[in-house]
Amino acid sequence: MTDAHTAGPFIAAIDQGTTSSRCIVFDKDGRIVSVDQKEHEQIFPKPGWVEHNAAEIWTNVQEVVAGALSKAGITRDDVKAIGITNQRETTLLWDRATGEPVHNAIVWQDTRTDALCRELGRNVGQDRFRRETGLPLASYFAGPKVRWLLDNVEGLRERAERGDILFGTMDSWVIWNLTGGVDGGVHVTDVTNASRTMLMNLHTMAWDDKILTSMEVPAAVLPEIRSSSEVYGTAKGGVLDGVPVASALGDQQAALFGQTCFSEGEAKSTYGTGTFMLMNTGGTPVNSYNGLLTTVGYRIGDQAPVYALEGSIAVTGSLVQWMRDQMGLIKSAAEIETLALSVEDNGGAYVVPAFSGLFAPYWRSDARGVIAGLTRYVTKAHIARAVLEATAWQTREITDAMTKDSGVELTALKVDGGMTSNNLLMQTLADVLDAPVVRPMVAETTCLGAAYAAGLAVGFWPDTDALRANWRRAAEWTPRMDADRRRSEYKNWLKAVERTMGWIEHEE
Ligand SMILES: Nc1ncnc2c1ncn2[C@@H]1O[C@H](COP(=O)(O)OP(=O)(O)O)[C@@H](O)[C@H]1O
Ligand SMILES: O=P(O)(O)OC[C@H](O)CO
Numbered sequence: 001m002t003d004a005h006t007a008g009p010f011i012a013a014i015d016q017g018t019t020s021s022r023c024i025v026f027d028k029d030g031r032i033v034s035v036d037q038k039e040h041e042q043i044f045p046k047p048g049w050v051e052h053n054a055a056e057i058w059t060n061v062q063e064v065v066a067g068a069l070s071k072a073g074i075t076r077d078d079v080k081a082i083g084i085t086n087q088r089e090t091t092l093l094w095d096r097a098t099g100e101p102v103h104n105a106i107v108w109q110d111t112r113t114d115a116l117c118r119e120l121g122r123n124v125g126q127d128r129f130r131r132e133t134g135l136p137l138a139s140y141f142a143g144p145k146v147r148w149l150l151d152n153v154e155g156l157r158e159r160a161e162r163g164d165i166l167f168g169t170m171d172s173w174v175i176w177n178l179t180g181g182v183d184g185g186v187h188v189t190d191v192t193n194a195s196r197t198m199l200m201n202l203h204t205m206a207w208d209d210k211i212l213t214s215m216e217v218p219a220a221v222l223p224e225i226r227s228s229s230e231v232y233g234t235a236k237g238g239v240l241d242g243v244p245v246a247s248a249l250g251d252q253q254a255a256l257f258g259q260t261c262f263s264e265g266e267a268k269s270t271y272g273t274g275t276f277m278l279m280n281t282g283g284t285p286v287n288s289y290n291g292l293l294t295t296v297g298y299r300i301g302d303q304a305p306v307y308a309l310e311g312s313i314a315v316t317g318s319l320v321q322w323m324r325d326q327m328g329l330i331k332s333a334a335e336i337e338t339l340a341l342s343v344e345d346n347g348g349a350y351v352v353p354a355f356s357g358l359f360a361p362y363w364r365s366d367a368r369g370v371i372a373g374l375t376r377y378v379t380k381a382h383i384a385r386a387v388l389e390a391t392a393w394q395t396r397e398i399t400d401a402m403t404k405d406s407g408v409e410l411t412a413l414k415v416d417g418g419m420t421s422n423n424l425l426m427q428t429l430a431d432v433l434d435a436p437v438v439r440p441m442v443a444e445t446t447c448l449g450a451a452y453a454a455g456l457a458v459g460f461w462p463d464t465d466a467l468r469a470n471w472r473r474a475a476e477w478t479p480r481m482d483a484d485r486r487r488s489e490y491k492n493w494l495k496a497v498e499r500t501m502g503w504i505e506h507e508e
Contacts, residue, residue, distance in 0.1 A: 008027070009079070009460070010026060010072070010078055010080065011080055011082075011454055011460055012024070012025050012069070012079050012240070012243075013026065013082070013085065013454065014064070014065060014083070014085070014174060014450070015251060016061060016084070016086040016170045016171075017086070017087050017446075018090075018108070019040075019042070020038060020039040020040065021037070021057060021060045021061045022036065022068075023035070023036050023064040023067065023068035023069075023447075024444055024451070025068050025069065025071075025074065026451045028460070030448055030452070032442060032444060033072045034071035034072035035071070035444075036063075036065075036067030036068040036071060038063055038064050038067075040052060040057055040060055046112075048114075049111075049112050050106075050109045050110045051106060052104060053104055054092050054104070054173055055100075055101060057170070058173065062238060066238075066239045069240075075239075076239060076240050076242060076243050079240065079243050080243075081231075081243065081244045081245075081455060082246065082454060083450030083451045083452075083455075084178075084450060085171075085247075085248070085251045085446050086169065086171045086174065086248075086250065086251060087108060087251060088108060088196045088250035088251060089140060089141055089142045089145075089197075090105050090107045090108050090170055091105060091142045091145035091169065092105040092167070092170070093146065093153075093166065093221065094165070095159075095166075096164055098182065099177070102165065105170070106145040106148070109314065109356060111139045111356050112139065112148060113144035113147070114139045114357075114506075115506075117138060117139055117365075118137075118365075120215070121137045123214075128211075132203075133200060133208070133211065134195065134295055135294075135295075136291075136293075137198075138363055138365070140312070140314075141197060141198040143197050143198035143199045143217060144198070144215070146167055146197075146221070150218075157218075160218050160221050161218045161220060162220075163220040165220075165221050166221060167221040169189060169193045169250075171248040172188065172189045175188060175248060178235045178238070178240070178245055179233040179234065180237070183236065185233075186232050186233040187223045188223050188224045188232050189223040189224075189225060190225070190228040190247075190248035190250075191225060191296045191299045192248075192249045192250040192253040192298060193249075193250050194225045195295045195296040198211070199211055199212060200225065202307075205296075205299075206225065207219060207222055207225070227299040227300060227303075228248060228253070228298045228299050228300065229246070229247050229298070229299070229453040229456050229457045230246065230247075230301050231244045231246045244458055246453075246455075246457035246458050247450050247451075247452075247454035248453075249449060249450055251270075252276040252310065252446075253296070254445075254449030254450045255270045255417075255449055256268055256278045256280065256298070256449065257448075257453055258416075258444075258445030258448035258450075259414045259416065259471070260464070261278070261297075262280065262306075262468065265280065265406070266280050266414075267402065267410070268413070269413055269416075270416050270445070270446070271316055271317060271391065271415060271417035271419035271420050272316075272418050273317045274312065274315060274359075275312075275313040275317075275417075275419075276311070276313070277398050277399070279308060279402050280306060281297075281307045281308055282306060283304050283306065284307060286307065286309055286406055287405075289404070289405060290400075290405050291311075291361025291362060291401055292309045292310060292398070292405055294309060294310075295308050295309075295310050296308070300456060301456075310360075311361065311395075311397075311398030311399075313394045313395070313398065314356060314357075315353040315354075315355050316390075316391040316394065316419060318355075319351070319353040319355075319390060320333045320387060321333065322353075322355075323336065323387055329380045336384050336388065336422070337422050337424050337425070339381050339384040340381060340384040340385040340424055341424055343379070345382075346373075346382050346386045347375075347378045347379065347382030348377070348378065348382075349372070349374060349378045349382050350371070350389070351369070351371050351386040351387050351389075352500050354367035354368050354369045354370070355368070355369050357504075358500065365504070366501065366503060366506060367501050367502075367503060367504075368503040368504060388424060389428055389489075389493075391419065392433075393432055393489075393490065393493040395413075395433065396493075399433055399435075410435045412438055413429070413436070413437050415439050416439065416443050416444075416445040420443060421443075426439070426477045427477050429477070430478055430480070431480055431481035431486065432481070432486060434479045434481075436478050437477045438473055438475070439476070452467050
């Protein structure tokens, strides 16, 4: 155990993420007792395609759960509940009778359904989807991926219509396997994950028949939609045998929960592979006119759902990985800070990482990445700065859109995720947002949120006030940038963004 004084009982949270699966054990104060983590393979069959092997992921999940319990020196008797959180939108279909996936999972970053989305836009209309589901038509979401699988895996549509096939995002896959798989596993998802499928009606919290018809997805494949915090079943077999499975939230919604953003207007931004900012908008789904998503924040048991506005940025931490792995300019992600600090500024260079188009607030699949403003003066250190600034300016565009849509001015931003260990980035963020940036003591807010939701469901914590009391500030950055410089840098950034648009010429 990390803390010898920590006494049980505990809650375990499983985070099935884009690059890895991890399990964290938490105590009653929301402190981390143990962590285990394992990466899985990223499969790139064609440019723009990204897949995961779901069987590998389930094996890894079992391993990290066993690893976390063993590191904590505890058994299932010490674990009061398990919470699940997951990479959202990543889509899997599997055989109900054998438990075999019919194809690799199609990952949220995958762009193979671009043409399908454009066709749906022409035939059904953008507005229909946005009105009912809160989402723009984009390859990011699960519904078009399900349709692609049904259209492209031979014989699958017939099997799906017969009721032999199950669909799920990774929450459903993990819960079904945990609760017994072919031996009575429960086939459920929660409202937050369902709200990312493009198949759920945001107002009724049920699958939308008309959308299912337009998307040509048979209802027989769909999981039951449940709240984010309730007991779905108990684990069957394995090291957690008999422990209640008591929460599921998409990872970004889990981070909102873990950051205890329970009041309207509270927001968090999570800096990982991509960056996702969510603002709690209370009991009302707020329509976005500025390129944000309307989504479900969470739903506790039979209470009313809480909605959120979301700004999703596809590429932030993965730009740092690209600089390390593809460009070879740094040896580790952390090294980007030292390199960037070796110069005063970006030397006039701007990097816009529209690697697979641009997500919020543009939703342009025809955009591709650019490095703008190059001269002979620019060195790799300037590029390192521009790479970090790209994350900050992309966040600024999201906070501007949030203010326009919600009318709420940003007073401070709660942050978390792997990139927040970069002090220069956090300072730059405070500078470009012109608002303080605050990081909590427990930076693993995604797992913490899933643990909190599971703990609430089994009475481990009494209510959200008890969770709020656990939140502690670890670090804060305040703005230092001169207003004129902020204005001119923002202008340059927006000019660079413009240069990315229309690079891909779609054939209709
Ligand atoms: N010191 C750092 N500076 C900049 N980026 C970093 C740093 N450390 C990690 N990262 C980036 O953060 C990401 C990992 O964060 P994490 O929250 O674990 O992501 P995810 O949950 O999406 O897998 C990677 O993309 C990595 O490039
Ligand atoms: O697994 P992460 O942290 O990259 O998060 C992915 C998001 O849920 C995608 O919507």
